[in-house]
Amino acid sequence: MVVVLYVIIVYDVGEERVNKVRIYLKQYLNWVQNSVLEGELTEPEYMKIMNGLREIIDETLDHVICYKSRDRRYLNIDEVGTKKAEISTII
Amino acid sequence: MVVVLYVIIVYDVGEERVNKVRIYLKQYLNWVQNSVLEGELTEPEYMKIMNGLREIIDETLDHVICYKSRDRRYLNIDEVGTKKAEISTII
Numbered sequence: 811m812v813v814v815l816y817v818i819i820v821y822d823v824g825e826e827r828v829n830k831v832r833i834y835l836k837q838y839l840n841w842v843q844n845s846v847l848e849g850e851l852t853e854p855e856y857m858k859i860m861n862g863l864r865e866i867i868d869e870t871l872d873h874v875i876c877y878k879s880r881d882r883r884y885l886n887i888d889e890v891g892t893k894k895a896e897i898s899t900i901i
Numbered sequence: 902m903v904v905v906l907y908v909i910i911v912y913d914v915g916e917e918r919v920n921k922v923r924i925y926l927k928q929y930l931n932w933v934q935n936s937v938l939e940g941e942l943t944e945p946e947y948m949k950i951m952n953g954l955r956e957i958i959d960e961t962l963d964h965v966i967c968y969k970s971r972d973r974r975y976l977n978i979d980e981v982g983t984k985k986a987e988i989s990t991i992i
Contacts (some may be wrong), residue, residue, distance in 0.1 A: 843913045
């Protein structure tokens with residue numbers, strides 16, 4: 811059985827790496843807010859992404875937090891205010 | 902029985918309200934990253950904070966997401982890189 815995790819990733823990285831991190835994570839997760847992405851991943855996908863992040867970020871300067879839930883239903887999500895449009899990334 | 906929730910709050914608010922939101926949330930939660938706080942709250946505390954946030958933010962411009970877990974153990978947290986020091990708030 812493939813275990814699917816519900817993952818929330820929040821990052822605080824140097825400006826020069828922000829676009830790279832966002833573009834990388836958006837291959838696997840949904841953008842929900844500035845520096846926040848969410849989505850479902852299998853454990854191997856999750857491990858791959860963590861390794862990929864280590865290659866992109868500067869581990870001495872940047873910080874990424876990953877919250878993993880075994881089931882999306884364990885998590886309640888409330889929102890206040892208006893979801894912003896994603897800032898388009900010019901490559 | 903008092904139900905304690907594990908809460909993660911991420912916010913994207915206008916610059917002129919950022920300090921106010923951070924100072925407000927830090928009364929109840931722990932700062933973990935730029936625009937991210939975590940901690941345990943009871944349901945009444947949570948409701949109070951949500952109402953307080955609505956008074957501080959501009960609901961047409963700002964966005965706050967609250968992830969709630971019934972139990973901290975349902976959530977795994979991984980970090981990559983280095984946690985930054987909190988930017989001190991000059992009031």
